[in-house]
Amino acid sequence: MALATKSQLLELAQEIQELTGQLVAHLSDAGKKEPNFTAESTEVPSDDDYNALRDRLCDATADLEQLVKGPKTHLRDYFSTHHELAAFQVAFDFEFFTAFPRDGSIEIGELAQRTGLDEELIPRVMRLLCLHHIFEEVSEGRYTHTHGSITLAENEGLRAAATYQLDEYFQAASHLAPSLRATISQSPDEPKVTAFRSAYGVSLFEFYARHPERGARFARAMIGVSQLNNDFNQLLGCYTWDSLGAKAIVDVGGGNGHMSVALAKVLKYARFVIQDANEGMLNQGEMSTGQDLKNRITFMRHDFFTPQPIFGDVGAYLLRQITHNWADEDVIKIFKELAHALENCDPSTPLLINELIIPEPGSRSRFEERIGRQMDIMMLVALGARQRSRAQFQTLLMKADPRLKITKVHDGIPMGILEVHLARG
Numbered sequence: 001m002a003l004a005t006k007s008q009l010l011e012l013a014q015e016i017q018e019l020t021g022q023l024v025a026h027l028s029d030a031g032k033k034e035p036n037f038t039a040e041s042t043e044v045p046s047d048d049d050y051n052a053l054r055d056r057l058c059d060a061t062a063d064l065e066q067l068v069k070g071p072k073t074h075l076r077d078y079f080s081t082h083h084e085l086a087a088f089q090v091a092f093d094f095e096f097f098t099a100f101p102r103d104g105s106i107e108i109g110e111l112a113q114r115t116g117l118d119e120e121l122i123p124r125v126m127r128l129l130c131l132h133h134i135f136e137e138v139s140e141g142r143y144t145h146t147h148g149s150i151t152l153a154e155n156e157g158l159r160a161a162a163t164y165q166l167d168e169y170f171q172a173a174s175h176l177a178p179s180l181r182a183t184i185s186q187s188p189d190e191p192k193v194t195a196f197r198s199a200y201g202v203s204l205f206e207f208y209a210r211h212p213e214r215g216a217r218f219a220r221a222m223i224g225v226s227q228l229n230n231d232f233n234q235l236l237g238c239y240t241w242d243s244l245g246a247k248a249i250v251d252v253g254g255g256n257g258h259m260s261v262a263l264a265k266v267l268k269y270a271r272f273v274i275q276d277a278n279e280g281m282l283n284q285g286e287m288s289t290g291q292d293l294k295n296r297i298t299f300m301r302h303d304f305f306t307p308q309p310i311f312g313d314v315g316a317y318l319l320r321q322i323t324h325n326w327a328d329e330d331v332i333k334i335f336k337e338l339a340h341a342l343e344n345c346d347p348s349t350p351l352l353i354n355e356l357i358i359p360e361p362g363s364r365s366r367f368e369e370r371i372g373r374q375m376d377i378m379m380l381v382a383l384g385a386r387q388r389s390r391a392q393f394q395t396l397l398m399k400a401d402p403r404l405k406i407t408k409v410h411d412g413i414p415m416g417i418l419e420v421h422l423a424r425g
């Protein structure tokens, strides 16, 4: 009797069929329409069940595609994606997305007039984008919006998030390997060579200080990304904020305080101290805070490498998207100052680290893990810094003060929370 051979391709195809069936049923149960590529399509849901199905389906379809192509074709494709990003860069730079009418179509000549790009170049860029369902060529030389292009046209934050990647980081990323080679022979007193510095001659922060219009776009991109990731709802759901009552939440490196202000709107009694080294951001936050919240929100200039001035009746210290900007030795210094402050608070006072926490390999879907690993390399490119796993955070906390212990992990991608307490003897 012939042995039935297992087919990995067929198993993947069956898994894809099953998962797609579950996903379609989920959409139907939620009363949602199936997504399509037209500009009229509705957005896919973002609840946990949908995301879990989406992630497994993306892993399975990616595996099937990779196996079917084989490594040579797969890698040839993959190593050419920067040319596709270059086409996107042109479309953003020449403002294609907003040049399009919301409804109806536009013809090449009109698009050339509105954008200033040569008529001969437009179809070369457009046809590559159309292959990604970004715009559609409805008849030769005539295009309409799709769901992808209209999403970008109508969301300024998302466009900012796309363009800061395609401008600043696209260039900087190509300097990573040479910059790492340069650090090998670098003397310790020279400014650290990062890929960003190697591409632009200055650090990321100096660059934004010298180019305020890019700095403003970066700020818009951060808002776009946090809306995209649903960061606020995740932060709210990750901790029992109500248990803090009227105590102060100290938002260390809180920037313009946008997260604390959003929390203050929900937590009716909590007080907030927003600390940052950047006076401009503090002023911007102070000016935009509504009168109704002003008696519960204080803005304060503070450098987190110096002793923490607020302690005692503190509900929680919040460090949101701070550690990923710094190398290990700097993060240890930040934690040390907070450990001193925690010594002078109630033992129940937590330090809440709100960051993308890199999952251990294999513990989450590859779709999720990849987002974390892309961010990790982005931090290396931009600042010579990194994203960290729970274990890596615990090591740094221990080095700062052996009494600092992670007591709870709310691990989410993109953002999670580590709840840290200072153990008392």
Ligand SMILES: C[S@@+](CC[C@H](N)C(=O)[O-])C[C@H]1O[C@@H](n2cnc3c(N)ncnc32)[C@H](O)[C@@H]1O
Binding pocket: 252, 253, 254, 255, 256, 259, 275, 276, 277, 278, 281, 302, 303, 304, 305, 319, 320, 321, 322, 325
């Ligand atoms: C990535 S932003 C995060 C801002 C805010 N926590 C959020 O989640 O939107 C990093 C913040 O750290 C601030 N920062 C940088 N160095 C600092 C320092 N030495 N002391 C205090 N804040 C600092 C920056 O000004 C910036 O607002």
